[in-house]
Each structure stands twice: as structure tokens, then as C-alpha cells.
Amino acid sequence: MRHVLDAEFFRRWMLTAAAAVDREADRLTELDSAIGDADHGANLKRGFTAVRAALEDAPPETPGAVLVLAGRQLISKVGGASGPLYGTLLRGTGKALGDGAEVTDAALGAALEEGVGAVAKLGGAAPGDKTMLDALVPAVAALGDGYAAARGAAEKGAEDTIPLRARKGRASYLGERSIGHQDPGATSSALLVGALAETAEAVTGG
Amino acid sequence: MAEGPLVGLVLVSHSSPVAESVAGLAVALAGVDTVTVEPAGGTADGGYGTDADRIVAAVRAADRGAGVGLLVDLGSAVLTVKSLVEDEELPANARLLDAPFVEGAVAAVVTASTGADLDAVEAAAQEAYGYRKV
Numbered sequence: 001m002r003h004v005l006d007a008e009f010f011r012r013w014m015l016t017a018a019a020a021v022d023r024e025a026d027r028l029t030e031l032d033s034a035i036g037d038a039d040h041g042a043n044l045k046r047g048f049t050a051v052r053a054a055l056e057d058a059p060p061e062t063p064g065a066v067l068v069l070a071g072r073q074l075i076s077k078v079g080g081a082s083g084p085l086y087g088t089l090l091r092g093t094g095k096a097l098g099d100g101a102e103v104t105d106a107a108l109g110a111a112l113e114e115g116v117g118a119v120a121k122l123g124g125a126a127p128g129d130k131t132m133l134d135a136l137v138p139a140v141a142a143l144g145d146g147y148a149a150a151r152g153a154a155e156k157g158a159e160d161t162i163p164l165r166a167r168k169g170r171a172s173y174l175g176e177r178s179i180g181h182q183d184p185g186a187t188s189s190a191l192l193v194g195a196l197a198e199t200a201e202a203v204t205g206g
Numbered sequence: 207m208a209e210g211p212l213v214g215l216v217l218v219s220h221s222s223p224v225a226e227s228v229a230g231l232a233v234a235l236a237g238v239d240t241v242t243v244e245p246a247g248g249t250a251d252g253g254y255g256t257d258a259d260r261i262v263a264a265v266r267a268a269d270r271g272a273g274v275g276l277l278v279d280l281g282s283a284v285l286t287v288k289s290l291v292e293d294e295e296l297p298a299n300a301r302l303l304d305a306p307f308v309e310g311a312v313a314a315v316v317t318a319s320t321g322a323d324l325d326a327v328e329a330a331a332q333e334a335y336g337y338r339k340v
Contacts, residue, residue: 043255075289079255081282084289091293122288169281 003204004102010066011055012203017195018048024191031184035171039080040184047078047086063103067094081169082185085119085132086192092118109143116140129167130178134160135189147197154193158186213318213327214242214268216300217311218261218278218287222248232311238319243311244268256282258290265300273299273324275314275331279307299324305331 003009021028021044029041050073060066071091074083093115097103103111116136125131127138135157142153159182166178217232219225225247233243246264249255261276268274274297278284287302301324303310310331317330 039255075286075293076258079249079253079257079282081285083256083258083282084285088289088292118292122285122292 003105003200005063005105005108006102007059007061007063007066009199009203010063011059013196013199014048014051014055014066014070016199016202017192018052020191020195020198021045021048021188024188028184028188031182031187034181035166035174035178036184037080037170040082040188043078043080043082044086044188047074047083050074050077062097062099062101063108064094064097064099067091067097070094081123082132082188085123085185086188088122089115089119089132089136091115105143109140112140112143123168125168128164130161130164130171130183130186131166131168132183132185132189134158134164134183135186135193139189139193147200151190151194151197154190158182158190161186210321211270211272212241212321213272213314213324214244214270214274215311215314215318215327216244216246216261216264216268216274216276217307218256218264218276218283219245219247219307220254220256220279220281220283222252224279228308228311231308232315235312236315236319238315241315241318242268242270243315256286258286258295261287261290262295265296269297269299273301273327275301275303275318275324275327277303277305277307277310277314277331301328303328303331304335306334309334309337 025041025045032038032040051070054073060069067090071087075087093111096111096114127133135154138157139150139154142149161183166172171178217225217229225245229243229245244264244267246261249257265274276287278287290296313334314327314331317327
């Protein structure tokens with residue numbers, strides 16, 4: 001797997017993610033109603049609707065600018081904690097990509113690692129805390145084996161949050177009662193990584 | 207006693223009525239009307255949550271040139287303000303105060319009204335954590 005990724009690739013990734021969020025919004029909200037405040041699906045849907053509109057309105061010309069614009073929309077429109085967290089992920093990744101018109105797979109992997117690091121810093125969470133990071137950290141680690149491997153790692157990471165006890169956010173107030181439920185944030189993170197794999201398959205054949 | 211501009215304050219809550227009420231309470235308990243206290247509560251559609259654009263607008267409105275302290279309730283309010291600070295979307299003289307929401311707001315308004323600088327307002331708000339109730 002070796003690709004050169006341009007702004008169009010990143011725009012398609014964001015639009016694919018928006019479609020996945022639309023499709024899975026009810027499931028995300030259902031997961032969130034078990035251990036959160038039952039708004040994750042609706043919040044992300046509102047955020048990605050704004051991302052879609054912004055990208056159609058004025059499509060940025062570089063990969064980095066696409067992610068920075070998407071991140072800004074999420075921070076401003078989501079309304080829940082996932083807004084600043086996903087916004088930081090995309091903006092941190094976008095900034096790390098720099099302003100080149102094209103980036104390599106390796107550059108995207110390194111940039112995502114920075115973006116995930118920024119999320120960990122903002123939320124003060126670590127893998128095992130039953131958060132987005134439980135899907136994102138293994139996904140980034142698996143990226144060297146390809147986008148499909150990253151998707152698999154993210155999905156497994158999300159499923160593996162089921163037996164964990166939440167240590168961050170509202171779910172942490174539930175203590176032991178947070179055990180036995182899949183984390184909504186890790187689940188939506190797996191959707192985002194899945195959208196990246198889907199885009200890579202559609203654009204470049206994997 | 208204050209000659210120059212005073213530190214302004216922004217109260218960020220998941221709830222618009224909470225932000226407005228705590229602003230009113232802090233001003234009333236401080237007994238002054240000289241400090242600008244801007245509430246930034248809830249989402250744009252009137253629901254519970256955090257609205258980054260509303261926070262940015264409130265900080266601008268509270269900025270009198272001496273700096274702005276932000277007090278937040280929890281969760282997305284904390285993370286949204288932190289990410290706005292991190293990405294330099296707020297004026298350089300705006301700062302998240304690590305303080306309890308209600309007690310910190312009262313301490314901050316009283317201190318700001320004396321003409322104290324942002325460091326002193328921050329310290330006063332933070333000290334409110336030390337007041338034990340039991």
C-alpha cells in the first residue's frame with residue numbers, strides 16, 4: 001500500500017464519515033443512553049452536517065486545510081464533549097499535515113498520531129479509560145499495515161471497551177455500572193477510521 | 207479605587223439559565239455593577255450543551271482591555287474552552303480559571319471589582335476550592 005493523498009481524498013473521507021454518522025446516529029445515541037446523556041448520535045450528526053456544508057461551500061485546496069476546516073466545524077457545532085475532542089483530533093492532524101497539496105500514507109500516519117496525542121492531552125485520558133482513545137490508539141498503531149488493518153483495530157478496540165470501567169466523563173460517575181456497555185465515543189471513533197478505510201478502498205483500491 | 211479597565215468574566219455552563227443566574231448572583235453578592243460578567247450558557251438552539259461561537263462572542267463582550275477570566279461548569283464546557291485557548295481562538299488575555307463555578311464566580315467578581323489584575327482574579331477564584339463546607 002502506497003498512495004499519494006490529495007485534498008479530494010480528505011474531502012471524501014470527511015463526507016464518508018458524515019454518511020456513516022448519519023447511518024449510525026441512532027445506534028450511537030442508544031449506546032450513549034446506557035452510560036451517557038443520550039445525545040452522542042444527534043450531536044455528531046449536527047456536527048458532520050456542518051462539516052459537509054462547509055466542505056461543499058468552499059472546498060479547501062490542501063489535505064491539512066480540509067481537516068482543519070472540518071475540526072473547526074465540529075468544535076463549534078457539536079455542543080457536547082465530542083465536539084472539542086473530535087475537533088482537536090482533526091485540527092491537530094490537519095496542522096501536522098502542513099500545507100502541501102499532497103501527502104503520503106506515512107505522513108498521514110504520523111499526523112494522526114499527533115492528532116490522537118492532542119486528544120489525549122485535552123481530555124487527560126489514556127487507553128483503558130473507556131474513551132475514544134481505546135479505538136484511536138490501536139488504529140494508529142495498525143496503520144503501518146494498511147487502512148483496512150486500522151479499521152479492524154479500531155472496531156476491535158471499540159468492542160473491547162465493553163468490560164472496561166469508565167474513568168473519564170459522565171460515564172465515570174457510574175463507576176461499576178459503566179461495565180458491560182460499549183463506549184459510544186470509541187464506537188464513533190471506529191466509524192471515522194472505517195470511513196478512512198472505505199475512502200482508501202474507493203479512491204485507490206485499498 | 208480602580209482607575210484603569212477591570213478584568214472581565216465569562217461564565218460557561220451547559221445551561222443558559224444557570225450561566226445567567228450565576229452571573230446575576232455573583233454580581234449581587236459582590237455588590238458591584240462595575241465588572242462585566244457575560245453568561246455563555248447552553249447551545250444555539252436553546253438546549254443543554256456548549257456553544258463555542260457563543261463563548262467567543264461572550265469573551266469579546268467581556269474584554270475591557272484588562273483580560274478575561276472564564277469559569278466553566280463541567281465536561282464539554284471545560285473541553286471547549288480549553289480547545290479554544292489551545293487554538294488561539296480567544297484573545298491572548300483570556301484565560302480558563304481553575305475554580306468551582308458558583309463560589310469561584312463570586313470570588314472573581316469581588317476581586318475584579320477592586321481593579322486587581324487577571325493573575326489576582328485567577329488566584330482568588332482558585333482559592334474558592336479551599337473553602338470546605340463540612
